[in-house]
Amino acid sequence: MGKIHKIVLEVKDLHTYYGLSHILFGVSLIVRQGEVTCLLGRNGAGKTTLIKSICGLVPASSGEVWYQGKNIIKTPAHRIASSGVIPAFSDNRIFGNLTVKENLEIGKMRPRSDEKRVIWTIEKIYDLFPILKEFEKRWAGSLSGGQQQILCVAKALMGNPELLILDEPTIGLAPVVIASIGEQIEILKAENTSILLTEQNVKFASRLGDACSIIDMGEIKYQGTFKDLHNNESIVSEYLSV
Amino acid sequence: MSGDIWISLLIAGLSRAMIYFLLASGLTLIFGVLKVINFAHGAFYMLGIFICYSVVKFTGNFAVAFFIIPLVFGFVLGGLTETFLFRRVYKAEHVMQLLLSIGVTYIIADVVKIIWGVSPYSVGMPEVFRGFFSLGGITITKYNLFIIAISLATALAMFAVLYRTKIGSIIRACTYSREMTMTAGVNVSRVFTLVFVAGTALAGLASVAAAPMTTGMLGMDNEMIMIVFSVVIIGGAGSITGALLGATIIGVVEALAVPVLPEFAEVIMYVIVAVVLLFRPQGLFGKSEARV
Numbered sequence: 001m002g003k004i005h006k007i008v009l010e011v012k013d014l015h016t017y018y019g020l021s022h023i024l025f026g027v028s029l030i031v032r033q034g035e036v037t038c039l040l041g042r043n044g045a046g047k048t049t050l051i052k053s054i055c056g057l058v059p060a061s062s063g064e065v066w067y068q069g070k071n072i073i074k075t076p077a078h079r080i081a082s083s084g085v086i087p088a089f090s091d092n093r094i095f096g097n098l099t100v101k102e103n104l105e106i107g108k109m110r111p112r113s114d115e116k117r118v119i120w121t122i123e124k125i126y127d128l129f130p131i132l133k134e135f136e137k138r139w140a141g142s143l144s145g146g147q148q149q150i151l152c153v154a155k156a157l158m159g160n161p162e163l164l165i166l167d168e169p170t171i172g173l174a175p176v177v178i179a180s181i182g183e184q185i186e187i188l189k190a191e192n193t194s195i196l197l198t199e200q201n202v203k204f205a206s207r208l209g210d211a212c213s214i215i216d217m218g219e220i221k222y223q224g225t226f227k228d229l230h231n232n233e234s235i236v237s238e239y240l241s242v
Numbered sequence: 243m244s245g246d247i248w249i250s251l252l253i254a255g256l257s258r259a260m261i262y263f264l265l266a267s268g269l270t271l272i273f274g275v276l277k278v279i280n281f282a283h284g285a286f287y288m289l290g291i292f293i294c295y296s297v298v299k300f301t302g303n304f305a306v307a308f309f310i311i312p313l314v315f316g317f318v319l320g321g322l323t324e325t326f327l328f329r330r331v332y333k334a335e336h337v338m339q340l341l342l343s344i345g346v347t348y349i350i351a352d353v354v355k356i357i358w359g360v361s362p363y364s365v366g367m368p369e370v371f372r373g374f375f376s377l378g379g380i381t382i383t384k385y386n387l388f389i390i391a392i393s394l395a396t397a398l399a400m401f402a403v404l405y406r407t408k409i410g411s412i413i414r415a416c417t418y419s420r421e422m423t424m425t426a427g428v429n430v431s432r433v434f435t436l437v438f439v440a441g442t443a444l445a446g447l448a449s450v451a452a453a454p455m456t457t458g459m460l461g462m463d464n465e466m467i468m469i470v471f472s473v474v475i476i477g478g479a480g481s482i483t484g485a486l487l488g489a490t491i492i493g494v495v496e497a498l499a500v501p502v503l504p505e506f507a508e509v510i511m512y513v514i515v516a517v518v519l520l521f522r523p524q525g526l527f528g529k530s531e532a533r534v
């Protein structure tokens with residue numbers, strides 16, 4: 001604690017539209033090296049839209065996204081991914097028509113930086129998630145929801161991300177599975193992986209998160225630490241409780 | 243009629259079915275990945291027949307046409323139409339995609355009319371393939387066997403690529419989710435071009451395979467696209483296995499129906515389509531689970 005880590009990704013004043021509807025209104029966000037940065041917000045707040053804008057899947061109309069010294073706002077999605085910003089979405093988790101092993105292999109990328117970190121290989125993934133080895137020949141679409149979520153994270157790890165983005169990894173999962181996903185994130189964090197985590201589940205996020213932002217109606221309403229957030233009941237009740 | 247004749251008819255039907263399959267597999271592959279129905283696929287087929295005629299006429303060699311035309315079709319015709327035309331409409335409404343492919347159909351028909359005129363052409367049966375095999379009372383033309391062999395080999399090769407190679411899993415991934423494929427670091431627009439090239443090469447292969455058994459004439463593209471589109475619908479859009487099964491059903495039923503119900507031979511295809519759609523709206527192998 002106390003030490004300020006270097007910035008991995010910086011979003012500045014981002015505006016995004018779906019057709020004519022204005023969704024993000026000047027969002028700014030910072031993700032630091034080796035930290036879990038949480039983005040909290042309820043249904044429809046704009047979390048997924050922000051991630052898709054960062055990843056180049058939805059074009060932002062204005063604003064900047066700085067990564068590795070470059071503004072990547074106009075960079076094609078596949079280049080952003082191959083430069084190390086790798087998302088795992090909760091709505092479209094896995095390729096259901098590919099086997100588990102094919103899912104892992106399709107996202108395979110070599111590590112890019114010389115940061116001291118694990119290099120993810122399929123063997124390493126199988127060590128961490130033995131269930132995936134057991135089911136490697138199955139169609140991914142035949143796995144249970146929890147298994148698909150594990151595969152979703154594992155598939156992203158195969159890209160050896162500089163920044164791993166997890167979009168509501170706990171949504172729709174049983175408490176036992178949520179707990180094990182939490183453990184896996186702890187492991188990744190211990191290995192110095194930078195993570196941007198979106199959640200509605202504040203309890204889950206606060207156990208893992210370092211920095212925290214709250215988004216509502218496409219605007220950042222709070223930026224700070226979880227500790228300060230816990231002392232600020234009004235913000236929690238205004239933007240996060242259902 | 244004796245049983246032997248039925249078997250000969252069946253083989254003839256199967257060889258037509260294989261032409262339908264080669265065309266349908268290209269169409270369905272392109273649809274599965276690009277989500278665009280290329281109605282110009284039939285015009286590609288017609289153009290291939292005319293080009294085959296000219297190549298055979300000038301070189302005197304069917305083998306040259308057989309190997310060169312599919313490649314040129316894929317890389318030149320497929321590559322150019324995808325890069326300069328279809329790529330512009332992926333994000334547009336379906337109506338725009340439809341209009342574009344119909345426009346391409348008209349352009350190709352006019353090109354054919356300008357270059358070859360309006361009279362029909364036939365590519366003669368190459369020397370090596372003339373004649374029959376006789377097995378007991380069954381006669382099978384050599385060319386029919388050749389077509390069936392080539393097409394089944396093509397089907398096997400497609401399955402091998404789709405299910406045994408990295409590019410195959412990337413193609414299947416694209417049919418499942420473009421966005422997710424991009425976030426795996428794959429340049430999806432390159433995959434689109436590749437698939438369009440491969441699909442168009444298959445149309446070229448269908449042309450050269452069909453050329454010795456058919457007559458090249460204007461309007462043949464419309465008839466063929468209706469059949470091939472029916473095959474794709476019966477099999478389930480996007481499914482190669484479905485295309486193979488759908489083509490076999492239509493080709494064989496058509497061949498066997500001609501001697502029995504000559505007046506209904508043309509209607510039967512639509513009856514099959516209607517019956518399949520009644521019981522399985524997504525087609526026989528359609529994606530209840532997205533598969534190629």
Ligand SMILES: Nc1ncnc2c1ncn2[C@@H]1O[C@H](COP(=O)(O)OP(=O)(O)OP(=O)(O)O)[C@@H](O)[C@H]1O
Binds near residue numbers: 048050168200
């Ligand atoms: N493809 C789309 N077209 C139009 N509007 C969309 C689209 N996707 C999302 N929206 C709208 O954008 C807003 C933000 O949605 P978004 O999915 O980013 O929210 P979210 O915070 O991820 O919500 P959730 O927790 O439900 O996943 C919502 O009002 C939603 O209705």
Ligand SMILES: [Mg+2]
Binds near residue numbers: 047048049167168
């Ligand atoms: Mg979301």
